[in-house]
Amino acid sequence: MGGFFGVVSASNCVREVFYGTDYHSHLGTRRGGMAVQTEDGSIRRRIHDITNSQFKTKLEPILSECSGKCAIGIISDVEDQPLLVSSRLGTYAIVTVGKIENIRELAEESYRTGTFFSEMSGGELNPTEMIASLINQKPDIIQGIQHAMDSIKGSCSLLIMIDGKIIAARDKYGRTPVSLAKRNEDGAVGVAMETSAFPNLDFTFLRDLGPGEIVQLSVNAIRQLKKPGTLNQICSFFWVYFGYPSSNFEGINTESSRYRNGRTIAEGDDYEDIDSICGIPDSGVAHAIGYSNASGKPYQRALVKYTPTWPRSFTPQNQAARNLVARMKLIPVEEQIRDKRLLFLDDSIVRGTQFKDIARRLYERGAKAVHLRSASPPIMFPCKFLNFSRSRSTLDLAAPRAVELLEGHPVEDPELLKKYTTEGTEQYNAMVEVIRKELGLATLKYQTLEKLIAAIGLPKERLCTYCYDGCDPTSGECPACRKIKESLGKSKGAKGTKEKKA
Ligand code: SF4
Structure with a gap:
């Protein structure tokens, strides 16, 4: 599956993101990566194969190689991440967790407009690259994320690091969790899939994102960019198997x-x-x-x-x-x-x-x-x-x-x-x-x-x-599913611009 972690801080936060990402290692064993926005505004990135060795062992050199006040990390079970994207929306780093069932169909559509994708070994397409491509089709990142979530069949939660801030988005139907936390002593704001990552880094849990919700994180502030939808379908397997024992999802340990x-x-x-x-x-x-x-x-x-x-x-x-x-x-x-x-x-x-x-x-x-x-x-x-x-x-x-x-x-x-x-x-x-x-x-x-x-x-x-x-209430294919969908209404969400002191 995979898991991500990110921090925006007033001081160097590479170490926190290194350890916070490592606390997601039980969610994947294939690739580990980090991206750091350095003081000069450029983005430094490292991706390593962690199939036969731990994330910490492979990524440790990054601690001495660079510093920055904004960083994201990923444990990935499928593709190389984070990706660095240079587009009309700016240069950003992106990590995703989820699955795109219709990735081939989406690629076929994109080929018609001249878009191309790099293939991973085995001929598969990189799902994170597909999400970035969908985002870049729209005039701004928020519309782009919404477009990506509406286009895919499957699920996708993501982090985008751009201009020293992090944009966090939870899957449209909340299949995977995304949680926010704050470090009171310096106003650093963190985002994780597993709340287990917070306590040892002195972060205090604030709240979970709702399904389809999009927020922007900066020091001492969390700005809601899109309100959550009403239909939450978090994976019940988080409590059965995926989740780390010390993690809470939807407030439940x-x-x-x-x-x-x-x-x-x-x-x-x-x-x-x-x-x-x-x-x-x-x-x-x-x-x-x-x-x-x-x-x-x-x-x-x-x-x-x-x-x-x-x-x-x-x-x-x-x-x-x-x-x-x-x-x-x-x-x-x-x-x-x-x-x-x-x-x-x-x-x-x-x-x-x-x-x-x-x-x-x-x-x-x-x-x-x-x-x-x-x-x-x-x-x-x-x-x-x-x-x-x-x-x-x-x-x-x-x-x-x-x-x-x-x-x-x-x-x-x-x-x-x-x-x-x-x-x-x-x-x-x-x-x-x-x-x-x-x-x-x-x-x-x-x-x-x-x-x-x-x-x-x-x-x-x-x-x-x-x-x-x-x-599957999101498809409404059977009467029971339709009933749930009708009772909750469609996941619409609206644009919001409220900035809250974190
Ligand atoms: S409950 Fe089962 S089908 Fe639903 S997201 Fe989890 S693993 Fe997939």
Whole structure:
């Protein structure tokens, strides 16, 4: 996916942006970059491949190479960023997080006017370059951002650094979070995707941007350039998996919501014969602690993560490499496995291949029984808004694969898949049973969507749940989606020029 961080300050802020960006490293593993507006007004930029080494290691030289009072940084899971753009709107640096499903169509349209794009290796187009190109089609940056957000299918939150200021824009439907903070001692203003980045840099959280909202940050001031829309569809996976435990999204802490989630999975579950509750590191751990606290069964670590060298991530993009990383970073603790009946919690079951391998290894080491509870419902639809499941087709996912087996043919029809999403029905139970057998588990249960939403604590209409239930109020394709869209009105937003003392 990716994450960004930026600061405008009265003094050199390169160090803050270096560390603040690094605090987004759990969101991506491919590229890391920073751009700094120096005292003479020019922009210095560094981009590095962070596939096999940390952002901090690769970017550290920038601390001595340049200084400036305005800087932005990015952890990117796809493209090289930040991009430096020289256009009629001025020279600026831009970073983006999101996904453009219709990037090829947009490129085809642009080719007709003589525009060209640089291709990344593999022949893909750089999504951030596409966003910049769309922005540059309009007479000013604000109209340009609105045009870009209206043109893309997918999602996009971004930062633009121009003339010693930062323009921050949250995705039109708020799929990804963007938060603002201030350092009281010197009036520095910061922007981040994860609020975890703020406290150790002495920033105090101010507020989240609303969906589609655009603001301009300068020292001691936040100026609203476009009001937020009304339809917020923040990705519910931030609380399940993406978000760092210390981060809050929409004012709701990630770690606490995972405890609540684990607790509700335990409620009504049969754990009498279980010896210990275990979590798959990292995000499965908090769900497991919640389950353990509610059930009274001890939380124990049958698998430990080798943290000194392995980053937390499901990337790299290549599946074989992902499987290898998943295997190498988790080490079994034999004393906690042998002769034990273990109940594991994991954030989700995407393909299922990783836990299949884990279950086999646990049984090889003498586990009496391996049970699994997924902290989220079955994933039925590949994400079309973020790069969460970038290379996955529907049939890469464990749940639709099980449906295929039951139906006797590949199932891409969303209406047929939706029939398997209702917990407790014959179809749902049959699907879960196929997955249980495939993974070699004693028992398998999924969290229900209703309970997950309750554990997060936002109303359903303020969350994206598309990958679980196929509901997308922004498209209004099904009656339930249309109802949500109609009740909230279209995301319009209006231009605003209010400058507020931050
Ligand atoms: S489809 Fe799933 S992963 Fe994608 S934005 Fe929605 S909730 Fe998040």
